[in-house]
Amino acid sequence: MTEIPSSLPPLSERPGALGWMRRNLFSTWGNSLLTLLSAAFLVWAIGGLLVWIFSAAEWRVVLVNMRLVMVGQYPVALVWRIWVAMYFLAFLIGNTVGLRMEKTTRKGLAVGLLFSPLVFALFSFSLEARLAIAGLSLIALAGWWLGSRWPQAFRRPVLIGWIIYFPVFMLLVRGVSGEGSPMEVVESNLWGGLLLTFMLTVVGIVFSFPLGVFLALGRRSQLPVVRWFSVGYIELVRGVPLITILFMAQLMLPLFLPTGLTIDRVIRAMVGITLFSAAYLAENVRGGLQAIPKGQFEAAHALGLSGFQSMLYIILPQALRLVIPILVGQFIALFKDTSLVAIVGLFDLLGIAKTVLAQPEFLGLQREVYAFISLIYWVLSYAMSYFSQRLEVALGVGER
């Protein structure tokens, strides 16, 4: 929107704001009437919303429960570990933005993103919380500066950083078991809020992706057993709603296990979500595989590549690139589907919102709490969608 056209039209054809309005909003009597009516409707609808947001709504319920919404019942004394993980993430994001600065057209937007945590620091949290939030911006900016100053030196480390990020994150959140370990273990029943939603989503995506690709390849395999297994698995799982799988994992599984043996509930949910997502992912990937012309297989064969090599180097990269929009759509859906675990008693973002609503001092503030968590869902879903668009541009999807 802010992009400046390479060459401006002559002054006489460059309409000002007034000219633009006359041409687009008030060109005819009918249009003028429609414009006025729409404006009145917008003022009525959005005005009411704004009045509610800024005067009627009691946001204290959200501010007081912010820690609960973010990390659930994670022990206060150990929350620093999550901050460390957040700082690491902020640095990676800043550094990546810095590295790619030359290629981005929207520099203002990118830098604005790094400053965005400062906005949260304005709210009435404790001083430590504000400093901790402001620290996110500082570290992101430091990463950005380092990245744009020495792009060559940071290219490799930042890639490694992204790859090891999730294992490091899990380690920090869970801690290390054993006697005298520097980081005591935080059991998964204390993970909650956005933290749990994030973990369920990332685990779902990271593990279902390879599983889905394997199933897609399996379904197209020449080996009958592999193919039958893949088809059977995909059709079985796709025939069952996710909530059923979660109920199965949370309620039925314990009945079949020998007494005394219990599997962590969060892990049960993670496995359920992963297995469910993999079946859908497999079909999406298979769609991409089918779109690759047979000539590609034949050309790869003619070059002397083995079946495995041609799949890995020729077919899969093209197929996956084709289905990026579908995959991202599925990941966004997966992110929101994780809220179903609230029904089986886990405190994810939605689960924690429901329990916050039961606090006697905040009864009846459903609108505030649900509005806030929908904002979180929206921001994160939009972020995923935005990065997928950037990825498509970077990979030239639809252009080649």
Add this chain to the structure above:
Amino acid sequence: MNKKLFAMLALVIVASMVLTACGGNPSTAAPAEPPSAETSAPAPTTAPAAPAPAQVEFTAPGYGGTLATVKERGVLICGVNSQVPGFGYVDAAGAFSGFDVDYCRALAAAIFGDPDKVEFRPVTASERFTALQSGEIDILSRNTTWTLQRDTELNGNFVHTTFYDGQGMMVPKDSGITDLAGLEGGTICVQTGTTTELNLADVFASEGIAYTPAVFDNADNTFAAYAEGRCDAVTTDKSGLVARRAVLPDPENHVILDVTMSKEPLGPMVRHGDDQWFDIAQWTVFAMITGEEFGITSANIDEMMGTATNPEVRRFLGLEGDLGLKLGLENNFAYNIIKLVGNYAEVYDRNLGPNTPTYIPRGYNSLYTDGGLLYAPPFR
């Protein structure tokens, strides 16, 4: 080439159709199973559960097992509700609070002498009985109504009721109505298709009070209509009324009448087969009630320890006799409960008392000496 391709394609399609059909069979069978667990947790367990009690009753292999497991684990796992104001919820500091939650703390205090050695496991209405049966939780303390079916089919035992809920009636304060008779000729908002609606009809018919029911198909509409002043009163369970009143635009202008129109005894539930565990859970409730009866509170209990002369009080506090040891606990288990969590009145006032937003008049939940139903057997 084309012919071959077509033949292959046809083969693949046929094969995939066959396989889809194969895959489809289990997939249609699978969803049928869990929903039955969802809507009525008892169903899947009745079959395997039926023969079990017979064994248990004669050989009692489970006797003492739960306490041993809990002690070995070092923490009690208590199934609670996380979404009912006043009974079970997570406060802003991230700690579980509420009436049902405090019972779990009392049980932990009785076992370990530490009310914090309890892990709260939020369970939903549909999974609570399964969680208890499968051993995921040691005890269920989640506003569960004691019914015959749950006592038998669900393989559980209810210990003494901790909260006598029942259908209540809410009216605007300025109406001046104080009892059901005051509603003569009035309109009452009620949710249709519930036992609430039937109870309302029964009670008003038996008391000979004429009224007009205004029925709605869900709770939100029922209370919205009441808030708009479309009826003179609204009825549902008292604990529900309390939560709903707090959500009204002007909660201070509405009162819940001190009448109870149905029986909803809510209490903790344990598994069949471990009578020792049942006794411990049972006497934890009795200890809280007896504490109130003797006037022993967390504030004055240390003083009572020095001055108590009444033999029953001395036995209760563990100064004489071996009552605690008989339960398999420390002799001062009742002292720990009162000292660390409080007696029944303290726990009630903390969560449902007049100074809380979730105030429910004690009504039946008073000592028998005050006209209530709380009557603990003697500590002897």
